[in-house]
Amino acid sequence: MLSEEVLIQVYRETLRPLYAFVSRRVGGDRGLAEDLVQETWMRALTAWPTRVPDDPAAWLTQVARNTLISHFRRQRPELIDPALVEVEDERFSPVAPDSAVIVGWGLAQLRPAHADLLEAFYFDGQTVREIAAARAMSERAVEGRLRRARGKLKKVLTRMVRRE
Amino acid sequence: MREQSNQHEPTPEFAERLESRIASEVRRRNRQARAPRWAAWSPAQALAAVVVIGLGSAGVGGAAVAGAYEAQNSQARDQLVSAWERRADLARQRLEMAVRAYESAQTRFAVGLGASDAVLEKGIAVADAQAEVDLIALDLAEIRASGREPRPELSAPRVSGRDFVGERLQIQRSMPERALEVVRKVEKDVQIRVAIGTSKPVELEVSASRVLDAEVALETVQEKIRIRERFLAGLLDAVEADLRGLEAEAAQRIKTLGPKVELARQEVGRLEQRRQLGLSASVDVAEATVHRLELETELSKAELDLVVIRKRIQEHRR
Numbered sequence: 053m054l055s056e057e058v059l060i061q062v063y064r065e066t067l068r069p070l071y072a073f074v075s076r077r078v079g080g081d082r083g084l085a086e087d088l089v090q091e092t093w094m095r096a097l098t099a100w101p102t103r104v105p106d107d108p109a110a111w112l113t114q115v116a117r118n119t120l121i122s123h124f125r126r127q128r129p130e131l132i133d134p135a136l137v138e139v140e141d142e143r144f145s146p147v148a149p150d151s152a153v154i155v156g157w158g159l160a161q162l163r164p165a166h167a168d169l170l171e172a173f174y175f176d177g178q179t180v181r182e183i184a185a186a187r188a189m190s191e192r193a194v195e196g197r198l199r200r201a202r203g204k205l206k207k208v209l210t211r212m213v214r215r216e
Numbered sequence: 217m218r219e220q221s222n223q224h225e226p227t228p229e230f231a232e233r234l235e236s237r238i239a240s241e242v243r244r245r246n247r248q249a250r251a252p253r254w255a256a257w258s259p260a261q262a263l264a265a266v267v268v269i270g271l272g273s274a275g276v277g278g279a280a281v282a283g284a285y286e287a288q289n290s291q292a293r294d295q296l297v298s299a300w301e302r303r304a305d306l307a308r309q310r311l312e313m314a315v316r317a318y319e320s321a322q323t324r325f326a327v328g329l330g331a332s333d334a335v336l337e338k339g340i341a342v343a344d345a346q347a348e349v350d351l352i353a354l355d356l357a358e359i360r361a362s363g364r365e366p367r368p369e370l371s372a373p374r375v376s377g378r379d380f381v382g383e384r385l386q387i388q389r390s391m392p393e394r395a396l397e398v399v400r401k402v403e404k405d406v407q408i409r410v411a412i413g414t415s416k417p418v419e420l421e422v423s424a425s426r427v428l429d430a431e432v433a434l435e436t437v438q439e440k441i442r443i444r445e446r447f448l449a450g451l452l453d454a455v456e457a458d459l460r461g462l463e464a465e466a467a468q469r470i471k472t473l474g475p476k477v478e479l480a481r482q483e484v485g486r487l488e489q490r491r492q493l494g495l496s497a498s499v500d501v502a503e504a505t506v507h508r509l510e511l512e513t514e515l516s517k518a519e520l521d522l523v524v525i526r527k528r529i530q531e532h533r534r
Contacts, residue, residue, distance in 0.1 A: 059238065063235055068225065068226065097238065097242065098373060099453060180478065185481075
């Protein structure tokens with residue numbers, strides 16, 4: 053049986069980073085972030101019938117990522133305003149709920165390699181230097197990949213604008 | 217790192233609410249896990265235990281707290297039940313309309329005014345509407361047993377020993393089974409009509425594509441039933457069971473979209489030839505091309521999804 057005390061301890065330790073992870077990806081939309089965090093925890097309870105995994109924070113983050121992808125694949129943004137998503141502009145940052153939802157939806161359509169890089173840059177607030185250090189790459193290589201990933205994201209979003 | 221805003225902090229109300237929900241969920245699951253021991257007791261032992269627990273609770277005033285908690289749960293359950301009952305009413309109305317349309321098609325066919333295809337199609341609509349009514353009835357039973365919304369995912373737990381997910385899949389299986397029976401009959405009719413020259417060969421391909429759709433839909437539900445069985449047997453964990461379900465759906469989309477893309481390509485070629493002969497307008501060719509491009513995009517997306525899901529499965533297994 054799962055110990056309630058252990059689980060609540062894990063919950064208290066992981067809630068803030070997990071919530072921040074989800075909230076940044078939905079542009080701070082509280083209702084949506086709370087729903088997705090709750091869904092993540094309900095999945096955790098189902099997947100942990102007798103014991104908590106060794107690295108629960110990593111587990112929860114991965115499930116939250118999958119939950120976000122599933123959410124964005126189910127929920128197509130109703131309207132894309134191209135002005136909100138100037139992703140090729142290096143100063144662009146999806147801090148507002150509208151642009152975060154659009155970028156989140158676009159990332160769910162991209163290859164994981166591109167999506168992971170853009171996620172780190174847009175939502176985890178990592179600089180090019182930090183991304184390069186975490187992936188053992190040169191800053192120049194990261195810049196190139198970021199540029200290509202932004203181009204792919206732009207294409208996905210442009211296609212969707214055309215389909216509106 | 218760039219500056220983080222406190223808009224990404226959970227509110228204390230949400231943190232408390234979720235903590236309380238997690239705690240009660242764990243207690244509920246642990247109670248369920250303990251339940252089999254009770255089953256092994258004799259009726260006298262069980263009765264004695266119930267009396268002891270009842271007296272103990274009354275003694276510490278716990279009964280009042282439990283009553284308030286129960287009332288709150290019961291209110292949430294009633295709201296859900298009422299919402300699903302409205303859905304059930306709508307589904308029953310749709311079923312009645314489908315039955316009337318089927319009877320009308322039968323009458324028209326009997327007096328020589330309608331085609332046999334139409335009767336078969338309306339028959340599928342009746343079967344689908346009936347399945348919808350059955351699925352909602354199952355949802356209602358799950359809500360009444362669990363007090364929460366129905367959980368359709370392959371990794372959802374049994375509720376009071378009942379496998380609602382498995383039962384739902386059995387109903388879903390009946391839909392493509394019935395559709396397959398009908399589209400095969402239609403395909404045979406089309407073959408005859410094409411052979412005697414009253415239908416175009418392209419209709420044969422359209423009807424073959426519908427047979428394939430139904431076959432693949434049936435395979436997918438059967439695959440989901442197998443995944444569910446493996447999950448319940450403990451051979452798959454929850455994450456892998458859900459990923460395997462998504463894998464089956466992505467594979468289904470690929471199998472059904474392939475022939476549709478091919479048909480759309482042929483249609484563009486056919487319209488282009490007609491346009492050159494002055495028998496079709498450019499706008500028809502453009503529309504067919506857009507349709508083909510949309511299908512190709514959907515196919516690429518499904519292929520990509522499949523790769524991503526399989527990668528996730530591999531990562532999860534590591």
